Amino acid sequence: MKKKYYRLKLFIPFVTLADIAFLILIFFIITSYSDSGNNLINLPEIKYEIAKYNDNTNIIKFYISKENIIYYKSKKYNIINLKDLKERIKQYRSAIIIADKESKFFIIYKLINLLSEKGYKNIFFMVKRRN
Amino acid sequence: MKKRFKLLIDIPSSTQSDIAFLLIIFFIITAVFVRKDYIKFNIIKSSGTEEKVILKKVIKVKLYNNKILINNEQIKNNNILLKIKTLLRNKEYSRNIVIEFKKDLKYNNFIIFFEKISQIKNIKIKIKELK
Numbered sequence: 001m002k003k004k005y006y007r008l009k010l011f012i013p014f015v016t017l018a019d020i021a022f023l024i025l026i027f028f029i030i031t032s033y034s035d036s037g038n039n040l041i042n043l044p045e046i047k048y049e050i051a052k053y054n055d056n057t058n059i060i061k062f063y064i065s066k067e068n069i070i071y072y073k074s075k076k077y078n079i080i081n082l083k084d085l086k087e088r089i090k091q092y093r094s095a096i097i098i099a100d101k102e103s104k105f106f107i108i109y110k111l112i113n114l115l116s117e118k119g120y121k122n123i124f125f126m127v128k129r130r131n
Numbered sequence: 132m133k134k135r136f137k138l139l140i141d142i143p144s145s146t147q148s149d150i151a152f153l154l155i156i157f158f159i160i161t162a163v164f165v166r167k168d169y170i171k172f173n174i175i176k177s178s179g180t181e182e183k184v185i186l187k188k189v190i191k192v193k194l195y196n197n198k199i200l201i202n203n204e205q206i207k208n209n210n211i212l213l214k215i216k217t218l219l220r221n222k223e224y225s226r227n228i229v230i231e232f233k234k235d236l237k238y239n240n241f242i243i244f245f246e247k248i249s250q251i252k253n254i255k256i257k258i259k260e261l262k
Contacts (some may be wrong), residue, residue: 018148025151028158030208044242046170046251064238096169108238109258116174124169127242 041065045130058092064099068107079107086114094122110111170242170249187225190218193261195233196240211255220249226254231261 041063063071070077070085077085095115099108112123139260193200200212206214218224228248248254 018151021148023145023154025155025158028155028162029226034152046168046242046246047216048246101237101239101242103238104234105232105236105238105241106234106260108241109260111231112258113171113176116176120175123172123174124173125242125245127168127246128167 023067041098041128042102043098043128046127047130058094060090060092060095062095062097062099062111064097064103064111066100066102067122068104070107079110082110082114086118089115089118091119092122094117094124095120096124096126098126167224170246172245183229186222190215190224190228192230192244193227194230194236194241194244196233196235196237199244211244212250215248217252219254228254229257229259230258231259233261 060072065071068078070082072088073087075088097111099109116124191202193203199206199208200220201211203212215228219226229242248256
């Protein structure tokens, strides 16, 4: 008796290929714009000390421009209305400061004091690694 | 009798996937993948009694935009870490560092200094504004 051999038919669904391509395209369009805010901030460069932060839950982010303006949840704050910011900040444990290297440290110092009063324990300064 | 011509608009759907793939390649190439690195700063709330207990000397650092003074001695950027480490080896000094900064100090200059001292373990840092 002869054995029956089954041929494995490989089938690539070319019809859905365009759909997949468009999905990838949408993904890249969205991700390329989502980080555009960071590009406006020129981060300070460091050589050695690097801390990793993986937990993205319960973290607060502050953006500081070179004009010394603090951006928090799409609102602007400066040294004068910093008290308004204190009322808006939620009580978490950690905060990330994304500041321009040309900004004054004085404003960051004031922000650290404010966070300390709110009970924050860890502050992460976002930096760029120098190659 | 007049002949009426119908305008036929045809979108070439067969080339749509090719366009999509071209756009994907463009976005992949232009995408900027930001590596997120941080410097960690732990906040410890100081109690008034803590300072009275310390009988040892404290390392005082004065930060300016163009110079750094450690115990009123101007130190070059390359020698900062070495200077602090040698001072800490001296038993007269406690592991407390007081950083005083000028109001116009740039954030970048603070980070450059902070990166260096964060390599030293078990130290407490107090930040003050220089008057």
